[in-house]
Amino acid sequence: xxxxxxxxxxxxxxxxxxxxxxxxxxxxxxxxxxxxxxxxxxxxxxxxxxxxxxxxxxxxxxxxxxxxxxxxxxxxxxxxxxxxxxxxxxxxxxxxxxxxxxxxxxxxxxxxxxxxxxxxxxxxxxxxxxxx
Amino acid sequence: xxxxxxxxxxxxxxxxxxxxxxxxxxxxxxxxxxxxxxxxxxxxxxxxxxxxxxxxxxxxxxxxxxxxxxxxxxxxxxxxxxxxxxxxxxxxxxxxxxxxxxxxx
Numbered sequence: 001x002x003x004x005x006x007x008x009x010x011x012x013x014x015x016x017x018x019x020x021x022x023x024x025x026x027x028x029x030x031x032x033x034x035x036x037x038x039x040x041x042x043x044x045x046x047x048x049x050x051x052x053x054x055x056x057x058x059x060x061x062x063x064x065x066x067x068x069x070x071x072x073x074x075x076x077x078x079x080x081x082x083x084x085x086x087x088x089x090x091x092x093x094x095x096x097x098x099x100x101x102x103x104x105x106x107x108x109x110x111x112x113x114x115x116x117x118x119x120x121x122x123x124x125x126x127x128x129x130x131x132x
Numbered sequence: 133x134x135x136x137x138x139x140x141x142x143x144x145x146x147x148x149x150x151x152x153x154x155x156x157x158x159x160x161x162x163x164x165x166x167x168x169x170x171x172x173x174x175x176x177x178x179x180x181x182x183x184x185x186x187x188x189x190x191x192x193x194x195x196x197x198x199x200x201x202x203x204x205x206x207x208x209x210x211x212x213x214x215x216x217x218x219x220x221x222x223x224x225x226x227x228x229x230x231x232x233x234x235x236x237x
Binding site for chain 2: 030
């Protein structure tokens with residue numbers, strides 16, 4: 001197969017979804033993958049809710065202090081929502097082809113982002129208390 | 133181990149996702165209310181209520197199809213129904229951005 005044909009075939013495969021390749025895996029693995037997808041997606045929704053709550057209720061004397069916390073959380077939530085679906089697809093494809101599950105850096109990125117946002121929020125709260 | 137229990141846990145996970153969207157809706161309505169933005173209050177309530185309803189319906193539909201189907205193929209997830217969730221997340225994020233920008237100062 002020529003390189004162009006291989007790329008077109010891969011794109012067609014991606015459009016059709018992972019259910020068209022390989023063999024049907026054990027239903028328990030299918031369910032586990034779906035629950036993992038749902039858990040990632042709920043994490044995304046949690047970040048969005050946290051961002052909305054920060055925008056509404058965070059007390060900060062600094063101009064734009066609320067948005068400094070709220071916007072990254074909301075954007076990260078949207079990115080994570082999209083990632084969850086891509087990750088489900090990649091896992092489904094790997095399971096159907098009998099390949100190892102793809103690794104992802106997202107847990108590390110998420111942990112780091114939450115730690116940074118917690119630190120920023122703490123600094124804003126303390127700065128507000130000191131200013132009073 | 134029965135896949136029936138795995139299916140039940142998956143169905144419950146769908147329900148929790150619908151509840152999470154409802155919770156965001158409640159938070160956004162409250163935040164928009166505090167910001168005295170009546171249009172955003174109505175839009176947040178309507179959009180997130182519809183999204184939560186759609187996600188709950190998708191989960192129920194998947195559960196019903198799987199309970200009545202047989203064989204490993206019956207467990208296969210419906211890609212368009214799963215796609216509903218990232219779409220709901222992005223719409224929720226856009227609504228949250230609108231509320232944040234109207235309240236954040």
